[in-house]
Amino acid sequence: MTTEHREAAPPAKGGAAPRPKPPASGTAHPAPGPKEQRRAERRSRRYRWDLKYSPYAFVSPFFLFFAAFGLFPLLYTGWSALHSASMLTPNEMEWVGFENFTRLWEDEFFWKALRNTFTIGIISTVPQLLMALGLAHLLNYRLRGSMFFRVAILTPYATSIAAATLVFAMLYGRDYGVINWALDLIGIDRVDWQAGTWSSQFAVSTIVIWRWTGYNTLIYLAAMQAVPNDLYESAALDGASRWKQFIHITLPSLRPTILFTIVVSTIGATQLFGEPLLFAGDPSGGTQNQYQTLGLYMYEMGWINRHLGRAAAIAWTMFLLLIIIGIIYWVITRWVGRSNGEEE
Template identity: 60%
Template sequence: MTLADDSPRTVTAPAVPVPPDPTPPPVPRRRGPSLSRNRWGYAYVAPFFVVFGAFSLFPFLFTAWVSLHDARLSDIGGGTFVGLDNYAALLTNDFFWNALRNTITIGVLSTVPQLCLALGLAHLLHYKLRGRTFFRTLMLVPYATSIAAATLVFATLFGRDYGIINTALEAVGLDRIDWESGTLSSQVAIAVIVTWRWTGYNALIYLAAMQSIPGELYEAAEMDGASKWRQFLHVTIPSLRPTILFTVVVSTIGAVQLFGEPLLFGGNGATTGGARNQYQTLGLLMYQQGWTNFNIGQAATTAWAMFLIILAVVGSAALVGRYRARREGARR
């Protein structure tokens, strides 16, 4: 991992197509003579690492240790050492695979529409608008609403017998849906909650990136006679690609850790994620193992499995990105 050495025009800088530039622009890095080799660096990161080490790193490593034990919640430090048995058991555990499947489908169902809608919304917000601050602020209201409050309301809206979504479906001549008890329907409902909460936030990130797209690109496209739609497809989207990749990664991390929405969606505090575990995510499974079944060793194992999954997803995204980068580089 080479984070520290990379120049960081992350997120928003337009990737393609940049006007041909024979010499790469100077990258301002590792040049400052007096600020480099600066021992103050340690002092500046020290406050962070003191708190971080005490309150984040220790629990993290402790969890790894617990995952190697057959430990109960009430006696967390006193379980018997079982090596990798918990991990082996996890691989043959139907509940784990079910939760993994659910996490993936809910993740796809929420991330894809969320980011597409955010793009569209950002496009709209990019116009010259009356009350632009008002609209932008409005888009952030869902993010300011707590997961608990949002889920509580949506669970009511998605109610089988008295929810207004079903009332509306019936009014237009469709059948009522038992949202909570169906597999796909419950996952869609949860994805709707996630989408609702994060679309506006992502839209503003995209909007910021759009504003940094150089006007010349659009002018050039217009001269070529490209329609607004084609400009969106061939100028806006490619320019946003790094931002899009970034939001995909961040949403993926969020999706794998999804926990509050499926916990609260059932409305009766059950950690099973529905009667058939139809919307139990990995985060919820871990919670059930640890706090409902008191099997903290199993829960720690699931937590570490989640970590490894995220690592794999982000790692492969990184590889794709690198491959692309190389290809683009070769093209130039």
């Protein structure tokens, strides 16, 4: 028998093994040495730095890309707007101050482009949002194949601007367009859609309506599904029809979402470029500039006429217009919020 076997104590009666003796009271752990203390301080410092600076490191790529591709072009465009420069020699600039901006006040083509942008924006935005609101209201109810309709209604948004505009240009063709063929069947004379002012603006607006209605429909649908069902159930118990529920429950609940879509649609209308450019393939917007927008006028001034300074002034004018529009909508939002608070 070995020494270990001799020293092992026999198990107690009842099969319970003896418990180990606890350490004597007053026994202290050895104090960490200087190296361990320095390591612990470094770990604590790294943890504090990680907790404090890691969020900035995670969001820094966005700010770096924004500074390179957003802030720098904006500032450089503003600097170019104060100079007279050609697109062929952009490094040779001559200081002219605000002359490029003052020339816009006397430029009839600028004011015509501004009017065209406003009218096309109104014609395309108002029907677009009304149709999106109605479609979202229909899709909000339980329909067979509702998921198919939700995916299908987003298909125009996924289509490229070039493909959609070229198809609409063929539909609005003067001699062989499908729309003129349909008008001829019901006894209406053919329309030269690209030659007239209102006809061309209406044609461009239909492209915008077709492409963006589904996008706004899904935004309204998501907001409608967030409205509590208890409100509709209470209104139904009180005898309210679906139309009254839509007027008195759905629309007030969608007020912030409607303001958001109006702001986004207004910004998109101000920057309208691809649809009118590809509709006839002419940056002048027709023979009489009848559907030339601010985006097209800036493109024509910079890339066709090679006036970099004047094109930059137009770009900054569009930017200032968007700021003014944003302030107006902010004031309206604050006013609507205060009126709702007073009503409550």
